[in-house]
Amino acid sequence: MSTPIEATAILQRRRSSVEDTRSSGLSPEPRELSYAQAIQEAMAIAMERDERVFLMGEDIGVYGGAFQVTGDLVHRFGADRVMDTPISELGSAGVAIGAALTGLRPIFEFQFSDFSALAMEQIVNQAAKLRFMLGGAVSVPLVMRFPSGSGTGAAAQHSQSLEAWFAHVPGLKVVQPATPHDAKGCLLAAIADPDPVMIFEHKLLYKMKGEVPEGHYTVPLGKARLCRPGRDVTIVATSIMVHRSLAAAEELSREGIEAEVIDLRSLRPLDRDTLTQSVKRTHRLVCVYEGVKTLGIGAELSASIAESDAFDYLDAPILRLGGAECPIPYNPELEKAAVPQTPTIIAAVRDLIGGRL
């Protein structure tokens, strides 16, 4: 029968992966992984290092996850640590919270971030508040992963960017890594964090490749990243919009406009400092994010600048480029038009610099 062969293969794979992790410090050779692989590697490293870490989610076992993020992990770590849940978001989220409350470190995958709406009660009323309500007697070291965003033709109920909802809740931490490097580093930081961390992963990023260091490392939660310096305007972006903003900056640079691009990385805690410093240098701010524009993260960023020391340095109105005021449509052209695209960013910055806004 096939079982023994498979078992050997799994054993071998496990051994080699252990070596991978160990040799991390010694081999600085650059190595590319996809965003999904980087997350998978982070989960594997965490599970190797720490028995308390386990995964929960719908179809994350043999199916490998709807976006193949968990992939083969079930073969490496077994179904006890890569647990398929029934389609019971509210309940299973609560189960993860209970486990986290009492010594385990669950990583919970929502199949699509949209389904988190079903689990909102447990996340917002329980996970976020338990520590506070109990006067610090407990903590909830829970990690939740949310495949998010539009661009896949999955329409209104499978394409949302809901991160701002969660970022509005004290007690939760909310991060949006934009690169494979940060996806791994943020996840490992989230696992080490004693509080609930919500990680929003854009579905279109999963296949994106980038350099990912081997072994264990963390990216601090709550620290923005300056991806591109520039003197004329600060573009602060989240998730996939970082890449669109960088592409826009590249194009604008040909016209003599030097945009500074900041990857916010984390919505809560929010790195107001990096943003304020940047705006003081460039005197202009454009916020780019996929979530619906009104009452979204851009509102918070704009307000932060308006309240800060950087206010007196503004030489143009602050601009927000966010999702249109509608659900994500199915038709591909409409879908594209519903969220900022590279040309949208270019046009907006041109208008801003050209003094048309």
Place this chain on the structure above:
Amino acid sequence: MGLEDVTLREKSVASGVRQLGRARPQNPSRDAVSMPSVYRRLSAESLRQALRKMHLIRRFEESAEDAYMRGLVHGTMHLSIGQEASAVGICATLEPTDYMTSTHRGHGHSIAKGAQVARMFAEFFGKEDGYCRGRGGSMHIADVSTGNLGANGIVGGGLPIAVGVALSMKKQRRSCVVVSFFGDGANNEGAFHEALNMASIWKLPVVFVCENNGYGMSTSTERSTAVKDVAERACAYSMPGIVVDGNDFAAVAQAAFDAVERARRGDGPSLIESKTYRIRGHSRSDRNRYRTKEEIEAWLARDPIVAFERELARLGFVSKSGIEAIRTDVECEIAEAIAFAKASPAPSVEELTRYVYSD
């Protein structure tokens, strides 16, 4: 059917579940028995229409798949190939004024309830003539004119809504019945349990139809569900729970007739579990890692359309040439529908935020 029905209902209350259909899905062989009562309750024309609809669903799904592979369709889709008898068997017992809520795997339900495939294809292609004007796509097809309140991208999302529609019917003293289709996966959502309970306490005219195709995406019911049959859940909410062979048109229709009549009489909801199988993967990205080839082949041998054709032919409702005529007719309709959909205009980007609110 009165007496027989009462006995069955009593039995169902006692055991929680009763079986309809002469074969368990695990045992596809079937002996000739006397003609099931639904063949008397439905006219010969209705039966032929039912067969036609099953063909139309099958060809629609195959053509949608084909269009997807040609790049005409954006996103993903969930095909119901293999589940046609379930959709058509339930809907054959409904009036056009009756309501229905459906699921992500809802193309068959829409067609069974009377939707035009031309407008469905138009929706797939994201066009203005589509049922959702190109805004919804495969997962949200609805046809309000035939009481079809729409597919749903959220597992279990339609169940409470169906209960609300039933409440509305009851309060308005309209005799309409509401059918709520859902998958086996949905039976583990809180919404399912909450919906069944309310339908029962308020005695609402709902027929809950669980199309149990063995898996919620990749997770088998054995691994996800504490009870063997979803119909057992009915017991907890004090309503009849019936298991039927979902690949057997007559069995499905029989259970549906009973449940619909009970609902229309004002006696409250029922839960029908229609055991069936989806031949294709869960969606376009399924790699079938969780099931075996043998299992798929066993179910292929139990093709509901082949079985229904054979039955209708055996009982003299349709001839061989009649079946041929239905097939060519369906082929024509599909070809015309695709042509219509391709020619339909795309929505204007200017109207991106239209329909968010009632103007």
Place this chain on the structure above:
Amino acid sequence: MATEVILPRVDMDMTEGRISRWYVEEGASVTKGQPIFEIETEKAAMEVEAPASGVIRDLATALEMKLPVGSVIAWIDAAGESGGKGMRSSTEDRAETKAKTPTTPDETAQYSIEEQSAPPPMQADHPAQLEGDGSAFRRATPLARHLAREHDVDLSSLEGSGPKGRIQATDVERSRAKADAAKAMPDRAARAKPSGAVLHCRWLRQGEGVPLVMIHGFGADLNAWRLFLAAARLGSPVLGIDLPGHGGSAARKAPSFDAMVAQVAATLRAECSDALHLAGHSLGGAVAAALSRHEETKPLSLFLIAPAGLGREINGEFISGFARAQSAAELAPFLPMLVSDPSVLGSSFIKATLRQRNGLDAGLENLGATLFPGATQAFSIRSVFEGLPIPAKIVLGGQDQIIPPRYTSGLPGNVAIHAFPALGHMPHVEAPDAVARLLRELMQSAAPK
């Protein structure tokens, strides 16, 4: 109501005259009777008093130019009013409330004679101004307002180049450059001002003769000289320069010492006549010294107060702490290091120090780290003095805690060293009179024949 200021006839047979100097700046508040400018005729120089109280605008910028008697040379807007009449280059700039703007002949007819005699009104819906309670509001970006505040520029005197007439930073800067150019030496007014990399500078004093250029120290800006200048009674014009990364001179990254020198040289080329005197304090002293040997700058004299660049050590604790301080409280511990008696610095010094550092792009800490890495001075000016062809003085305090005073030993004999044994790093603040006398003496001795 705006009152015009004219070039008056002050002499019987006078038909024309010229303004030799303004006592007030654009946008200043003046009171009736206050001398506001000086007029020169064939026979005499006369002070002219303000004919009304209010805000003075539209100063005729060309000095020394002959103007016919009776020319309008400025307007004084009564308090609460903004915008003037007359010598505008563009009627666009008139800021009147929209409600007051005549749009039909009928409405115009209701206006007073004065109003009617005004130049043609702006188009009815000039957007540069918002409707409101009647007070004129100028649309301006926060940065433009910030700059305007800092440099005493009156927003209502500007024309906004942004959308809807919004005043942007560039508008303020342009106007400031213009005003500076106009106020400076007459021959400079005509000189084209190169755009681009020049530093922010400002004429701190108008006057006659060869200008004195003053360069401030680390973490200060040109305003640091005001206290000293008030006591100094200099006759010559004084140009203050903001070093890169200080005051109004932005720096994208911390510049090296050589880059600083080069930028100051470029600024002097653009801003100043060829002949000039150079003075500098601390870091600015080092820059001034280096400039004296720069091929493009030909100073007549060199006046250095506690200059940097003479030795290796510097007080690193002070440099980093002073650079980091963001509040008066944080600054307080470092003040006693600067002077023997911190009270002479006063709250205005502290405020100015803190305010000016808001403008730093590169960050004072970075700059400190670049110029003074690890409590050392990364540059040297010792080679400047050997064979220096101009007179030079170094003034220092024997109690200097920032730069050891001993470094002046061993300099060549042509450099005069004036050491005040009881003073610290800022002798010009602690003993302004004595230091000013030394400066005046130096400049006189070096004056062109």
